[in-house]
Amino acid sequence: MQFAEVAVQNVRGFSPAGRFALKAGYLVLKPPSAESSPLAGLSLALLFADGRGSDASFIAAGAKSGKAALTFVGVDGVTYRVLRDLGGSGTLHRMNATTQQPELVSSDASEISQFLRGQAGLPPKTTFEQVYCLQPAQLPSRRPRRPAAAAAKVDPKTSGRYPSLASASTVLPAEDIPAAEAKLRALEQELVASTEVDSLQFKADGVASQLFDAEQRLKGTEGLKVAISEAEAAWRAAPTPESLGLPQDIVNRLKRHPKVLARRDEALARLNADRENEAEARPATVPPLTRNTGFWAGLGAGVLFLALAVGLGFGVDRTFRYLALLDIPAFGVAAFLALRYVDDLQKATRHGSKENRFDIREKKILEEYEAEAAPLRMAQKALDVEELDGIAPALERKELLGARVAELQDQLQTMESDPDYLAAAAQVQSLKAEAEALNDELTQKGTYVRD
Structure with a gap:
């Protein structure tokens, strides 16, 4: 993925309204005030919206509403644009390569999330947040400092507890065996938890991709159903x-x-x-x-x-x-x-x-x-x-x-009787249940951040 543009209106840390093109290379966004521009947090809110209105915290002070949009190029080479009313609804648009006009993909938060993961190549939120984003809270200088006495008590360089790879030949035994064993058990538990979370996230992404593909196959008949409805309305309105x-x-x-x-x-x-x-x-x-x-x-x-x-x-x-x-x-x-x-x-x-x-x-x-x-x-x-x-x-x-309506109904019946369509219809409910179960399990296990 590659970000192409950010557009904001009444977003804290930004100008009241503006559009900023993000070209390839290193870019620096200078905020108009002393408050820093929360680009990482805003990107997370746009790409991983939960539909509960938590992104309303990005609205500028004194403003009643705010809007933000992020334009990016997905792994499939297609340009997408996520637009949200902060604290409200959002939409996902796809740029038509032929007409160069945006086309609505979805306005549902869950469908947008599934589409971005399955089609545009968006990584999981945890991976995106910890690997692709650098927020002030992740800087070592922002971590809690140890007491001065404890810091002066042990010098890593002189004690040999953390020897350099160039000079270390052996690993010295731990001075506090119970503390080291407790740390080891904590690390092992953390490894098990992280492995389980990654496995669950991988399964959830796979199920979401399968669910998206199945729903797309089912939505293939929506255009035909609309055409049938319009043809039936015209048939009823035709004079006799x-x-x-x-x-x-x-x-x-x-x-x-x-x-x-x-x-x-x-x-x-x-x-x-x-x-x-x-x-x-x-x-x-x-x-x-x-x-x-x-x-x-x-x-x-x-x-x-x-x-x-x-x-x-x-x-x-x-x-x-x-x-x-x-x-x-x-x-x-x-x-x-x-x-x-x-x-x-x-x-x-x-x-x-x-x-x-x-x-x-x-x-x-x-x-x-x-x-x-x-x-x-x-x-x-x-x-x-x-x-x-x-x-x-x-x-x-x-x-x-009437003949046109019958023809369209025959086409719809043919599409709905197709084995792939029947298989997709049968999978949707089971995939939704499986995705909900995986999401609930992920919510229970939560995420973790390494110290």
């Missing part, structure tokens, strides 16, 4: 004829709409053709009979011939009475014109009734089309599409989403 109050056969109506439209246009074309034929067959107008000069001419000729036949036949010669025969063609012409006038009137009357029938036919054609097209317009409005062609894709979306 029932939810929109449309007929069940709306799709079939849409398919046959072009034929219905063509049938309507064809019926209207025939209707217009019949109207035009009817208009050509009837006279444009029927003038009054009193304006017909032919009628008056025939009627006048008949009256004239009748008067001549009567007047000349009785007053001049009986032969003139035959002029009355000419009344027949004259009155016949007048009668013919009168009958034709009556016929024109009848045709005009029949045209009015036919026009009503045409209107009834047109209304029926439009009503039939409207009954077929009204649901389509309702669907167009409900689906908010501009064209009728957009209705079918919108209504078919639910079916497509």
